[in-house]
Amino acid sequence: MDPYRTNKMNNSILKVLSDLLQIAVKDPRVGFVTLTRVKLNRDHSVAEVFYSVLGDEEEQSKSFAGLKKARGFLQGRLGRTLGMRHAPALRFVFDDSVQRGLQIDDLLEDLASQGEFETEEDRMRKLTLDDITPPAELLDALRAARRAWVVPHFNPDPDAIGAALALSMGLEALGCEVRVVGYEDPALGLTDLPGYDRVVTSDKAAQLLADEAPDTLVLVDCHRIDRTGPLEDILAGIENRVCVDHHLVSGRKGPEPGWLEPRSCSTCTLIHQVVTTLGRKPGPDREPFELTLDMATNIYAGLINDTGGFRFSNTHPLTFELARRLTAVGVDVAWVSRTTMHRYRPAGLALLGKVLDSFTYHHAGRVLTVVADRAMLAETGGTLSDTEGFVNIATAVDGVERIAFIKETEPGVWRASLRVRGEGDVQQVAARYGGGGHKQASGCTLEGERDDILDTLVADLVGTLD
Numbered sequence: 001m002d003p004y005r006t007n008k009m010n011n012s013i014l015k016v017l018s019d020l021l022q023i024a025v026k027d028p029r030v031g032f033v034t035l036t037r038v039k040l041n042r043d044h045s046v047a048e049v050f051y052s053v054l055g056d057e058e059e060q061s062k063s064f065a066g067l068k069k070a071r072g073f074l075q076g077r078l079g080r081t082l083g084m085r086h087a088p089a090l091r092f093v094f095d096d097s098v099q100r101g102l103q104i105d106d107l108l109e110d111l112a113s114q115g116e117f118e119t120e121e122d123r124m125r126k127l128t129l130d131d132i133t134p135p136a137e138l139l140d141a142l143r144a145a146r147r148a149w150v151v152p153h154f155n156p157d158p159d160a161i162g163a164a165l166a167l168s169m170g171l172e173a174l175g176c177e178v179r180v181v182g183y184e185d186p187a188l189g190l191t192d193l194p195g196y197d198r199v200v201t202s203d204k205a206a207q208l209l210a211d212e213a214p215d216t217l218v219l220v221d222c223h224r225i226d227r228t229g230p231l232e233d234i235l236a237g238i239e240n241r242v243c244v245d246h247h248l249v250s251g252r253k254g255p256e257p258g259w260l261e262p263r264s265c266s267t268c269t270l271i272h273q274v275v276t277t278l279g280r281k282p283g284p285d286r287e288p289f290e291l292t293l294d295m296a297t298n299i300y301a302g303l304i305n306d307t308g309g310f311r312f313s314n315t316h317p318l319t320f321e322l323a324r325r326l327t328a329v330g331v332d333v334a335w336v337s338r339t340t341m342h343r344y345r346p347a348g349l350a351l352l353g354k355v356l357d358s359f360t361y362h363h364a365g366r367v368l369t370v371v372a373d374r375a376m377l378a379e380t381g382g383t384l385s386d387t388e389g390f391v392n393i394a395t396a397v398d399g400v401e402r403i404a405f406i407k408e409t410e411p412g413v414w415r416a417s418l419r420v421r422g423e424g425d426v427q428q429v430a431a432r433y434g435g436g437g438h439k440q441a442s443g444c445t446l447e448g449e450r451d452d453i454l455d456t457l458v459a460d461l462v463g464t465l466d
């Protein structure tokens, strides 16, 4: 039979039977029956009539009995209505798809109430500071520490140093001896943060490790010792290591145990949670303590720098919740931003002039490359730490969607900062070269000729465009 005709017949039969059930069949048992579809067999001698019933099993079997009883009547009326010589024999088949559909509706509703269909953005909007809770193992490790070293990543930014300083103050309040180990040539502003005088530089670390024999290493704003540059080999001598970090884990090597929370805009946010939790629950034989103004100031420095002054997409209600708590303690917000964000040395500004000259546009202006090489440093007297924040100028350029800012750390060795303006993911590019970070802001190190490296990175970044 012609499938088109069969299909038409199926629909006609469905319509006639549905009408008959409603108008002509008086049996109350079929009151809740809905006919869902009809399927004629090949020679149209038999029609399967699928029906569903709203109600429990008992009502279903009653309805089936009612339908069976009405079968002869329906068959006769069907033949006459459609002018058929031989009306097909009707066979009623229970169709549970409606029931299943209802079950699926329930299931979907259930999942929705559990937040299953929310976007990441929706979830971030609902998140509060109290939802960001440090793992018990980390807290226990910190409570157990007697001589701790707190170490930020190499080339530390205000989030890394702020986190290290605030945590070191918290651990001291617990009665722990703490050493913060940093690096030479810190970026402008970092040394003004309260408590920076406690930071020793990496060149003294080997001797200090031998003298002090710390029992615990806490990595902050980084999760592996291979992110600590000159300290890596020395820190490998401390067996008991934990980390607190908000970066995405990348590369083959696993992170140290501790707390990795990429939903957090800054490591300082996590440190706030750690320090306030330890202050409330210091553990046996330890005194509770409050968040001090110095701790709050350091945490605020990390918070504003990692969110670009609440301008980046990692700024969420919980960011402001933390800002509110910190400013309630008395943080001088104008001082922190003046000290750590909007600040140049004259030599640094001269270097900025050179760096601006290096701006080169690719791929119809969608990719921007920026260079700070050793010749520029020599000419201006600027240092690499002066370039901190330069990349934010590049991310402000209209039409640009990806940025690569390469800085020559040693002859032929380039530290690349990759950025997204708008939507996109550069973390995958950084990870390709053993680096990491976040989707919107990542870094990696490459070796070679400046122009080769720029060509490579431009091709990689173009590959991340839609």
Ligand SMILES: [Mn+2]
Pocket (backbone or CB within 6 Å): 159, 160, 221, 246, 265, 266, 267, 306
């Ligand atoms: Mn950070």
